[in-house]
Amino acid sequence: MGKECQPEKEPLFLDHLKKVDPGKAAIVDLSLSAPIELNYGQLENLANRTAQGLIEKGIKPGEFVAYMMPNSWEFVVVTLAIWKIGAAACPILPTLRDREVSFIMEKSRSKMLIVPKEFNHYQYKAMADRIKLNLIDLESIVVIKSRDPFDIEHCLGGLAQNEPDLEEVNGRSPTTLTDAQLLFTSGTTGEPKGVIHTHGTLSYAVHAHTKTLGLTGRDAIWVPSPLAHQTGFLYGMIVALSLGAKQVLEAKWDVETARRAIEDYGSTFVQAATPFLADISREPNPPIGLKIFVATGASVPRRLAHDATSALGCKVVGGWGSTETCLVSVGSPFSNDEKEWGTDGQVIEGMEMKITDNEGNEVTPGREGMYRVKTPATFTTYLGHHDWYGDVIDENGFFITGDLATIDKDGYLSITGRVKDIINRGGEKIPVVDIENILYMHENIKDVAIVGMPDERLGERICAYVSLKVPQAFSLEDLTSFLESRNTAKIYWPEHLELIDELPRTVTGKVQKYILRQMIADKLQIKS
Structure with a gap:
């Protein structure tokens, strides 16, 4: 169901940034007691300086650069810097530890690991020093100590150079086919899989999403979801950058910090999982100001979605996506139909979804079956295991999600469970x-x-x-x-x-x- 996938050439994120007013607010980082705020001009300057630092560390186009940090201005700057020199981002969740981080570093063969000295009472430098002994590709560990973006000497662990060579940086600019991102799935049923996206697949995903929801540069994007996961990375950070909008970053989940993001800094949009929605909507005095809450990442209890819509005074809609395909369905914030929050939405324009039996034959509306999707935002391969890619992409180019679902006669998707559940x-x-x-x-x-x-x-x-x-x-x-x-x-x-x-x-x-x-x-x- 849905229109046949026809990729469009969307401007890359870096091209969008060139058109944004440098004086416009870009980042509000709420990870410290005093917020850190950057405009787009300052963000561009920091990204260029950091790109130069990566070049001087020997990072080449096409290589994966690993970094492990919470939601922060540094995360955004490092991502942009990596992309500016044609390398690919390999963000690692800050909740992971020696075993998982060693696995990702070994598989990605990253020559660099960027970490904070400490976050949430955990010493990351000590961990990096421990795992380095067994990683033959790891050449440098960059440790962020100073959080001040205007500390020229110590900014980003000294990675941000004072004078970038813009001609050299710009000469490494990526194309739509350049690898942009390496994310590892959670590995709940086996070895974690390294999912690779290009600038083209991610650009398409973001453009289709923002167009469907009617988001513009006048919105402010609240990002409580981890930036090292696709929800925060693509539908928080990159949504904001592609629109030239302000992003408000929350590093450690706290309802009062969420209230500041919404009420003090004007956040209007968020895409996040059920617990975030439950926590803020069940407050005796819920924060008011959001316009759209897209609830993804887990099945959203219908009662919660209904109650949250009233409590928050905003549109709560469902949606379905995966690390491999990005978001494929979403509810409409422009409709009052209960199906917008009572289901996982309708297919996004330019994408396809269908329900099949075990043999791959499409079933009639309302019947449960295997959920399959097809989109220009689909990943290109699993790192080191293209055979796994072949196992999940069928002969017609549809990704086999592993979910059971129904699609009703009006095209609304309802996830009913996992095949393995x-x-x-x-x-x-x-x-x-x-x-x-x-x-x-x-x-x-x-x-x-x-x-x-x-x-x-x-x-x-x-x-x-x-x-x-x-x-x-x-x-x-x-x-x-x-x-x-x-x-x-x-x-x-x-x-x-x-x-x-x-x-x-x-x-x-x-x-x-x-x-x-x-x-x-x-x-x-x-x-x-």
Whole structure:
């Protein structure tokens, strides 16, 4: 479903920046007690100086440059500098540690690693020194100590040179086919995969997104999602840069910092995961000022989306995307149809999506099946494993997402689960997402995840992990009675309840169900 993919030649991010008024606000960094603010002229100057520093460190076009830092002005400057010299960005989540960082550094063969000296009480220089011993390609570690962008001598760990050679920098400018980004997937089911995007694929994704949502340079983009993940990187930082808009960066999640971003600095747009939406909308005095909240990265409980729309006074819409394909569907902020927040939206113009059976045949509207997408924003390969790329791109060029979904007669997408998350209870397939959405309506439930637990007779039974809004007595009978009151078929009722303080999630908000499945399997093994 959707128009046939026809790539357009969109201006690259660096070309957009040349047209922005240098005096216009570019960055508000809220990572320190006193905000750091940069305009576009200052951002361009810092990026050029840092690009020169990369050249002098021996970074060549086409190489991956690794950097590990929180949402900050430094992250934006380093990304632009890498691109200016034709190299590719390899951002690493600051929550990762020795093992994961070593893996990414080894695979990317980056000659450089840029880190803060310390962030969130963790010493990054010490970690970098430890892993360097086993990385034959790593030549230099740049440690950021001074956070002052106007500290010429110590800025960006001394990487930002005083006088850039603009002729040399500009001579390395990338094209649409130049690799721009290397991001590693979370690796929840196996070895993390290195996803490679070009300037062309990312430019297309951003242009299609901003056009669909009607975003302009007059908007201010709030970025609480990690910049080292596609949600923050592309739909926060790059959206802002491509529009010539202001971006407001939040490094450590805090509701009051979010309030400053929205109310004090005029943020109008954000794309982020469910926990961010839940936290600000459930405040007794929710921050007001946002116009659009695109909730992605995890299934959004329909009750939460409905309540948040009222609490925040903004449009809350759903959407679906992946590291490999970028965003493919999104709800419209210009419609009052409940489907805009009650589904994962409609296909973005220029992209395609369809639901198929296991053999790849497209099914009728409303029927559940395998979700496949096709877009000019699709990644080009997995680093070092082009065979994996062939496994997920079908003969018609569609990316096999691994999600189960439906598309209704009006073209609205609803993700119903993951292929690997299916609970098969004695041959009966359990509609996991539907049950979770019903349980989210319970007045005492804050969070819920349904997973399969091993059973000798049925293969699997249904286990509910529940986080409560307020600690209190809560039983399986409370859960099933509620489902009965909602006329839910008994075969879909959970047969076991586990109370948990917080569900394990990735940094982008996805519930790590594999952890929950292992937890209940281990518990049952102990009991047996």
